Amino acid sequence: MLSTGGRGSTISQVPDSLERIVVVLPNHLGDVVMATPALRALRAGYPGARIEGVIRRPLDGALRGLPCVDVWIAHDIYAARAWPGQLWRRWRVGRGLRGADAAVVLPNSSAAALLARFTGAPLRLGYARRGRSPLLTRVIPAPREGGRFVPQAMERYYLDLVRHLGCPDRGTELELATEPAAERACEALLAEHDLQGQAPLVGLAPGAGFGPSKLWPVEHYAALARGLVADGVRVALVHGPGEEALAQQIAAGAGVPIADLGGDAMTLPLLKSVVSRLSLLVCNDAGARHVAAAFRIPTLVLMGPTSLAYTNLNLERTRVLREPVECSPCQRKVCPIDHRCMTRLSPGRVLDEARAALTQPDWRGSVDLELRA
Numbered sequence: 001m002l003s004t005g006g007r008g009s010t011i012s013q014v015p016d017s018l019e020r021i022v023v024v025l026p027n028h029l030g031d032v033v034m035a036t037p038a039l040r041a042l043r044a045g046y047p048g049a050r051i052e053g054v055i056r057r058p059l060d061g062a063l064r065g066l067p068c069v070d071v072w073i074a075h076d077i078y079a080a081r082a083w084p085g086q087l088w089r090r091w092r093v094g095r096g097l098r099g100a101d102a103a104v105v106l107p108n109s110s111a112a113a114l115l116a117r118f119t120g121a122p123l124r125l126g127y128a129r130r131g132r133s134p135l136l137t138r139v140i141p142a143p144r145e146g147g148r149f150v151p152q153a154m155e156r157y158y159l160d161l162v163r164h165l166g167c168p169d170r171g172t173e174l175e176l177a178t179e180p181a182a183e184r185a186c187e188a189l190l191a192e193h194d195l196q197g198q199a200p201l202v203g204l205a206p207g208a209g210f211g212p213s214k215l216w217p218v219e220h221y222a223a224l225a226r227g228l229v230a231d232g233v234r235v236a237l238v239h240g241p242g243e244e245a246l247a248q249q250i251a252a253g254a255g256v257p258i259a260d261l262g263g264d265a266m267t268l269p270l271l272k273s274v275v276s277r278l279s280l281l282v283c284n285d286a287g288a289r290h291v292a293a294a295f296r297i298p299t300l301v302l303m304g305p306t307s308l309a310y311t312n313l314n315l316e317r318t319r320v321l322r323e324p325v326e327c328s329p330c331q332r333k334v335c336p337i338d339h340r341c342m343t344r345l346s347p348g349r350v351l352d353e354a355r356a357a358l359t360q361p362d363w364r365g366s367v368d369l370e371l372r373a
């Protein structure tokens with residue numbers, strides 16, 4: 001197969017028959033969802049191939065139900081704290097995938113490229129990042145200007161990579177599916193919290209795995225919840241394991257009835273089902289926003305330290321709210337100053353936007369938002 005690849009790519013020869021393709025998925029929920037256009041293209045390019053997705057166990061379930069991956073390999077590499085243990089686990093995962101014709105490495109890390117190397121696949125495709133090129137056999141230059149990496153929407157970044165296997169561009173829309181068992185669990189959960197019915201249901205997702213710099217203050221979330229409940233809107237906290245304390249602080253600070261739908265029982269399949277039924281999601285710049293975008297759910301993203309350049313696609317139903325502070329985007333996990341990018345984003349402004357999203361039929365997202373790299 002002759003590939004014309006993505007933007008700025010070189011024409012390259014790809015074997016005609018790739019019968020077994022391993023895809024190393026990213027390590028964060030948002031990036032996994034933003035990889036769905038690439039997986040769709042891969043399936044379209046190799047409809048008869050067996051495509052195996054390698055994914056962190058906590059993210060297993062995120063893409064289940066989609067036809068683009070045949071087999072999911074969930075791994076626990078990062079359950080080992082020290083690097084020797086991770087190396088051993090990575091080797092074991094790779095060895096278990098021996099016999100693959102190709103390995104597509106979506107993350108930028110050397111660790112991901114090493115896993116691909118351990119599979120022994122003769123074709124190992126990935127971007128030239130972080131000195132890992134010797135581990136790959138098909139190395140694609142990353143987008144750069146003046147030697148500096150140019151951030152771009154991750155959907156496009158991943159899609160351009162798999163186009164080097166001759167795969168057609170099937171668009172950058174996000175794609176997720178719900179599953180029957182999770183749908184039943186979702187209905188039971190909503191019934192348990194008396195959240196069925198016609199009144200608008202707004203989800204608040206206050207977490208972010210990236211770090212505390214992305215978190216909108218809990219007292220702001222609490223004030224927003226008070227305003228929404230006063231409007232007659234039902235409010236539910238949607239969060240994963242490890243974010244219980246955040247949810248409890250918001251619920252306690254709000255002082256009004258809001259449902260807590262998170263915790264250990266909030267699996268990714270259940271999260272998808274819950275988010276797909278919301279009238280509106282309000283969240284930080286984290287994975288839940290991409291789940292909502294995949295289901296075309298109106299979403300307000302409260303963004304501070306991160307660059308929109310990485311997520312500047314699929315914004316038709318997503319409005320990004322941010323404050324014009326000079327230090328943003330800093331891309332830091334922990335704010336070194338006073339966290340003004342998030343604290344100055346007032347609950348009143350977010351409440352006004354939420355009311356607009358819930359009531360205006362022509363409400364639209366931030367598709368024309370000006371980019372600040």
Ligand code: SF4
Pocket residue numbers: 213304305325327328329330331332334335336337338339340341342
């Ligand atoms: S340095 Fe600025 S942009 Fe970065 S987290 Fe702090 S306030 Fe936000």
